[in-house]
Amino acid sequence: MSNAIRHPEMKGVLAGLSGGDELRRHSLGVQAIDHVLGGGLAAGRLHEMFADEAQDEASAMSFAVMLALLVSSREGSQPALLWLREETAQRRGGLYGPGLADLGLDPARLVLGVLPDVKSLLRAGLDAVRCAALDAVILELSGNPPLLDLTASRRLMLAAERSGVTPLLLRMGAAQARASAAQTRWQVASASSVPLEADAPGQPVLRLSLLRQRGGAAGFNWTVEWNRDAGCFRPAALPRARVPLSGGGPVPLVGESDSAGAGWRIAV
Amino acid sequence: MALADARARLPQLQAVPHDPDAEQHWLERLADLADRFTPMVMTDPPDGLVLDITGCTHLFGGERALARDAMRLMHTQGMRVRAARTTTPEAALALARLGEAGRTPSVDTEEAAIRRLPLLALRAGNDALAAMRRAGFACIGDLADLPRAPLVARFGSESVTMLDRLLGRADSRITPRRLPAPIRAERRFAEPIARVDSIVAVIGELLAEACARLAERHQGGRRFAVRLYRSDGAMRDLAVETGQPLRAPEPVVRLFAERIESLADPIDPGFGFDIVRLAVPVVEALDMAQDALDGGQARSDDLAALLDRLAVRMGAQRFRRLVPQDTHMPERAMRLVPVAAKPRAMAGWDATPAGEPPLRPLVLLDPPERISVIAQVPDGPPRHFQWRGSVHRIVRQEGPKRIAPEWWRRAEGHDADPGLTRDYYRVEDMAGCRFWLFRRGLYERETDAPHWYVHGLFA
Numbered sequence: 001m002s003n004a005i006r007h008p009e010m011k012g013v014l015a016g017l018s019g020g021d022e023l024r025r026h027s028l029g030v031q032a033i034d035h036v037l038g039g040g041l042a043a044g045r046l047h048e049m050f051a052d053e054a055q056d057e058a059s060a061m062s063f064a065v066m067l068a069l070l071v072s073s074r075e076g077s078q079p080a081l082l083w084l085r086e087e088t089a090q091r092r093g094g095l096y097g098p099g100l101a102d103l104g105l106d107p108a109r110l111v112l113g114v115l116p117d118v119k120s121l122l123r124a125g126l127d128a129v130r131c132a133a134l135d136a137v138i139l140e141l142s143g144n145p146p147l148l149d150l151t152a153s154r155r156l157m158l159a160a161e162r163s164g165v166t167p168l169l170l171r172m173g174a175a176q177a178r179a180s181a182a183q184t185r186w187q188v189a190s191a192s193s194v195p196l197e198a199d200a201p202g203q204p205v206l207r208l209s210l211l212r213q214r215g216g217a218a219g220f221n222w223t224v225e226w227n228r229d230a231g232c233f234r235p236a237a238l239p240r241a242r243v244p245l246s247g248g249g250p251v252p253l254v255g256e257s258d259s260a261g262a263g264w265r266i267a268v
Numbered sequence: 269m270a271l272a273d274a275r276a277r278l279p280q281l282q283a284v285p286h287d288p289d290a291e292q293h294w295l296e297r298l299a300d301l302a303d304r305f306t307p308m309v310m311t312d313p314p315d316g317l318v319l320d321i322t323g324c325t326h327l328f329g330g331e332r333a334l335a336r337d338a339m340r341l342m343h344t345q346g347m348r349v350r351a352a353r354t355t356t357p358e359a360a361l362a363l364a365r366l367g368e369a370g371r372t373p374s375v376d377t378e379e380a381a382i383r384r385l386p387l388l389a390l391r392a393g394n395d396a397l398a399a400m401r402r403a404g405f406a407c408i409g410d411l412a413d414l415p416r417a418p419l420v421a422r423f424g425s426e427s428v429t430m431l432d433r434l435l436g437r438a439d440s441r442i443t444p445r446r447l448p449a450p451i452r453a454e455r456r457f458a459e460p461i462a463r464v465d466s467i468v469a470v471i472g473e474l475l476a477e478a479c480a481r482l483a484e485r486h487q488g489g490r491r492f493a494v495r496l497y498r499s500d501g502a503m504r505d506l507a508v509e510t511g512q513p514l515r516a517p518e519p520v521v522r523l524f525a526e527r528i529e530s531l532a533d534p535i536d537p538g539f540g541f542d543i544v545r546l547a548v549p550v551v552e553a554l555d556m557a558q559d560a561l562d563g564g565q566a567r568s569d570d571l572a573a574l575l576d577r578l579a580v581r582m583g584a585q586r587f588r589r590l591v592p593q594d595t596h597m598p599e600r601a602m603r604l605v606p607v608a609a610k611p612r613a614m615a616g617w618d619a620t621p622a623g624e625p626p627l628r629p630l631v632l633l634d635p636p637e638r639i640s641v642i643a644q645v646p647d648g649p650p651r652h653f654q655w656r657g658s659v660h661r662i663v664r665q666e667g668p669k670r671i672a673p674e675w676w677r678r679a680e681g682h683d684a685d686p687g688l689t690r691d692y693y694r695v696e697d698m699a700g701c702r703f704w705l706f707r708r709g710l711y712e713r714e715t716d717a718p719h720w721y722v723h724g725l726f727a
Contacts, residue, residue, distance in 0.1 A: 055658070055701045058631050062727030065630070078571060079589070093631040096724060097590040097602035101617040102626035103727065107590040108617075111607055113578070114586055124578050133570035190700040190727070192663070196625070200666035201696040203625045204727035226727070229622045 024164075026070045029232030030224055036210065036217055037184070043071040045183035046157045048169040050211075052189035057172050058093075059190040059206050064138050064170045065103050066226055066233070071166045072109075072135035080135040081105070082128045084113045084121050089142055089172065103204075104228040118145040122152055129159040129167050136166040142173035153180040177211065185212040191223050194237050203227070205236045288314070298345060299445060305338055308444040310357070316364070318357045318442050354378050357442045358433045362389035382434055383409030389434060392427040399423060408434060448485070451548040453477040460499045460540025464528060467496070467541065471524050474546035475517035488513025488554030492520055496535070497543035504535055509584065510576045511608040512569075513552040519573055526580045575607050584608050592617050596671050598723065599634060627694065629704045629724025636721035639705070643720070646711035649693055653705065655722055660697035667693035668707075688714055694726070702726035 025040035034040050041047070047067065051060035072080050083095065097107040115121040118141060125139045141148060156167050169182065177185060187209040193202040205225045212218050224233040275281050291314060299309045299317055305328065308320035321334055328334040335353055342349045352363035359382055366389050367381055385408045387400055400423060405411055411419065412435055420428050432438035453474040461467060471494055482489060490513050496504040508523045528535065575587060588604035595601055620627050641653040649665050673687030688709040696702045704724035709715035 055699065058629075058725035059701075059727055062630050093633050093725065095590075096598075096629055096632035097592060097617060098598075098628040099626060099630035099632070099724070099726075100590075102620045102628050103630065106617070107592075107602075110590060111575070112588050112590065112604065114588070115582060120582055124582065127578060128574060131570055131574040133574070190702070192698075192700040193625070193696060193702070195664050196666075198666070199664050201625065201664045201694055201702050201726075204702070205700065206727070207700075228620075228626070 030235050043166045044160050044164045046167050047184050048182040049186040050171045056189045060188040063188045064168045068136040079109050079111045081110045083138045084125050085140045090114045118147050129165045132163040134165050138168045140170040150179045157181045183214050310442040355436045356433050390427045390430050396423045396427055451478050451481050454545045457542045460542040462537035462540040468525050470544050472521045475520050479515050479517050482515050487551040488515045489548040489551050491550035493547050495545045496541045499539045499542045512572045513554040523580045530581050629726045631725040636723040639720050639722050641720040662695045665693050665695040
């Protein structure tokens with residue numbers, strides 16, 4: 001569904017021509033979510049995400065990385081993603097390059113900005129969103145800073161519409177949702193993964209709640225698994241579902257013994 | 269003699285690859301150092317320096333003292349030097365290279381020393397040298413007093429010119445190194461200016477001049493410095509650095525406007541500035557850039573301009589790139605490098621094989637946080653742990669992955685205490701949060717009470 005335009009000036013021209021109605025939508029890979037979002041995640045719009053609890057902060061950060069991967073083009077070795085953090089956040093837990101590579105993002109495409117306070121972070125973020133050469137800008141804020149109000153988010157939204165860059169606002173530290181001009185608002189929590197052999201933790205699984213969507217339905221929950229190789233999500237197996245050890249094969253009916261051989265395990 | 273033969277005769281011989289560019293570069297640096305004695309310095313590759321000290325000797329206490337100082341300077345750079353002081357540069361080079369070692373001739377004995385020089389000092393071709401030898405000449409003195417015309421006929425005019433120059437009968441000058449003049453521009457005002465926008469406009473004009481000169485030299489500026497002189501004598505400096513060499517005035521004017529805005533204490537013009545000077549201290553080669561067909565060049569320029577702007581406003585150290593390091597220790601596997609630094613060719617990030625979940629965490633805690641863990645001794649996997657006040661029950665885990673300390677980095681190597689081994693576990697708790705834990709030290713083999721730490725958080 002997505003017809004991503006690569007050239008930065010063409011992005012701006014198209015956005016201006018159609019007055020912002022021509023949205024590029026990137027499919028998340030899960031049919032149900034795409035349907036609710038009206039085709040997929042809209043690039044060039046502001047999206048906000050919250051961590052459910054303090055222990056889910058890493059999940060929220062990885063959700064931001066995953067969305068950034070969805071909206072960014074694959075080619076090129078120039079940096080296309082800017083992550084702005086506060087100094088306190090970087091000191092508490094730094095971003096780890098190999099971890100980003102394991103999620104599918106080449107760390108050479110990331111520029112990390114560590115800023116002393118919220119004001120400089122918002123200013124830098126606004127400047128960055130205006131630069132059409134980037135694909136996405138992640139602004140990571142902690143708590144409920146008074147500077148992040150409706151005006152600030154509206155400014156980000158307008159700049160994003162004009163330039164085609166997707167700002168992702170990551171709210172950590174028990175933040176509370178307030179009035180904002182974001183296109184979608186998500187709440188992210190970590191969920192049990194589908195284990196691999198020998199009961200090892202499997203692919204990252206997140207529980208997403210769509211709290212709010214501008215001009216669309218909201219209030220849905222999904223549990224999704226990130227597929228690094230395809231660069232998109234897929235529906236996570238439900239607890240106690242039967243998941244084939246080797247891909248393929250029919251699901252055995254209730255009561256049927258699976259002595260036929262294809263091994264099955266029960267997802268915990 | 270081949271290198272193998274030489275090594276056979278002298279086993280402790282060390283062989284170093286010949287690097288003529290590095291040697292030339294080093295010679296130029298030594299010439300820069302010799303600049304303190306005289307502005308007229310010439311390099312004579314591969315290993316010669318000629319200093320014209322006419323008129324400079326009184327500043328150093330005489331010729332001999334100057335020569336001693338120069339030798340001492342070269343000794344401090346680790347060089348072994350042979351020097352000579354004569355009236356012509358060719359004679360000085362010849363005496364230094366071919367004369368008797370350890371004796372610097374004075375003016376009286378100079379002529380005698382030159383006459384004792386071998387024929388190599390003439391720098392003639394092999395044919396001319398062979399012809400001179402066949403004719404029975406062995407040193408410069410043999411040729412010195414002969415009539416010139418037959419010599420020119422037999423050995424060529426260059427040898428004879430060189431002979432005259434060696435003996436001091438023909439004058440010659442050296443061509444000193446001239447460094448390119450630094451790019452500077454200046455404006456003086458009869459009426460001092462005080463308003464910020466006039467200052468920025470003046471800076472724009474100065475930049476236009478400087479950029480025209482940069483264009484002539486096919487260079488771009490990396491650092492631009494402006495000095496404002498107040499009418500009462502106080503000075504104010506502003507400097508701007510860019511990530512890529514720039515030749516266009518507009519982006520640099522914008523950067524200067526940003527810099528003025530973001531100054532901690534605003535420019536206090538007092539009664540006004542009456543001189544504004546611009547200099548470009550750091551330049552780099554910059555050729556005309558061709559735009560790629562798909563606008564790729566324009567795109568990277570936009571990004572570079574954005575990073576420059578942000579660096580000027582907030583500090584260049586705040587924006588970093590992630591650079592991989594080749595090491596086993598996880599906390600050293602990555603380094604943050606400022607964006608403006610030149611990227612060196614680096615190894616890539618090693619990729620996890622397809623189908624595997626992330627094996628390394630997204631967030632790395634630095635330093636790792638100590639936790640209390642219930643695990644089976646001696647090396648059982650963790651079952652419960654307590655971190656930041658909350659208890660986590662581990663439902664799934666993978667491990668251990670053993671990372672031994674890097675004994676090769678220690679001075680005593682493997683003999684001394686190598687440090688504690690780490691056993692890493694990738695765990696998931698009841699709520700679905702995934703952690704990277706490690707036990708530090710093997711039970712009973714390395715330590716009695718190994719501690720557990722949480723090092724990172726997964727998605």
